[in-house]
Amino acid sequence: MKIYFAASIRGGRSDVKIYQKLIDFLNQDNQVLTEHIGNDNLSVTSQSQTDDKYIRDRDINWLKETDLVVAETSNPSLGVGYELGYAERLHKPVVILHNSTKSQLSAMINGTDYFKDIFEYQTVDEAIEILKNYRGIQN
Numbered sequence: 001m002k003i004y005f006a007a008s009i010r011g012g013r014s015d016v017k018i019y020q021k022l023i024d025f026l027n028q029d030n031q032v033l034t035e036h037i038g039n040d041n042l043s044v045t046s047q048s049q050t051d052d053k054y055i056r057d058r059d060i061n062w063l064k065e066t067d068l069v070v071a072e073t074s075n076p077s078l079g080v081g082y083e084l085g086y087a088e089r090l091h092k093p094v095v096i097l098h099n100s101t102k103s104q105l106s107a108m109i110n111g112t113d114y115f116k117d118i119f120e121y122q123t124v125d126e127a128i129e130i131l132k133n134y135r136g137i138q139n
């Protein structure tokens with residue numbers, strides 16, 4: 001299945017190693033459309049509004065074609081919040097992974113009935129275990 005993995009880019013990259021491991025796991029038996037999010041060398045600097053429009057339109061097209069959204073939300077990110085709202089509007093299934101020792105999940109996500117699959121984790125192994133047990137993911 002196609003998976004849209006959402007996680008912080010301009011919101012901060014301190015968890016990129018975690019994103020990498022989650023993407024590697026998901027890619028074993030699925031296709032992660034947003035592999036670049038796990039790339040340690042990804043540029044977080046905006047070049048121009050045209051480039052940002054390209055990113056935004058590409059990502060919305062990926063959201064439209066994806067079977068599932070997996071969002072890592074521990075590092076708050078405006079982009080991830082926007083993507084989650086958009087996924088709700090498209091009625092896409094969404095899994096949210098959150099480590100609350102790093103931040104409190106926004107009420108706008110935690111308080112939205114549509115987001116039923118919100119999982120708390122502490123270690124990457126725990127997060128992978130959650131994904132393995134999620135009925136909607138092939139593994």
Ligand SMILES: O=c1[nH]c(=O)n([C@H]2C[C@H](O)[C@@H](COP(=O)(O)O)O2)cc1CO
Nearest residue numbers: 006007008009010011055077078079080
């Ligand atoms: O360069 C980018 N590429 C990209 O795909 N995104 C998308 C995917 C991520 O899930 C999300 C991150 O948003 P933000 O950069 O506000 O943290 O936005 C965001 C950026 C930069 O904002």
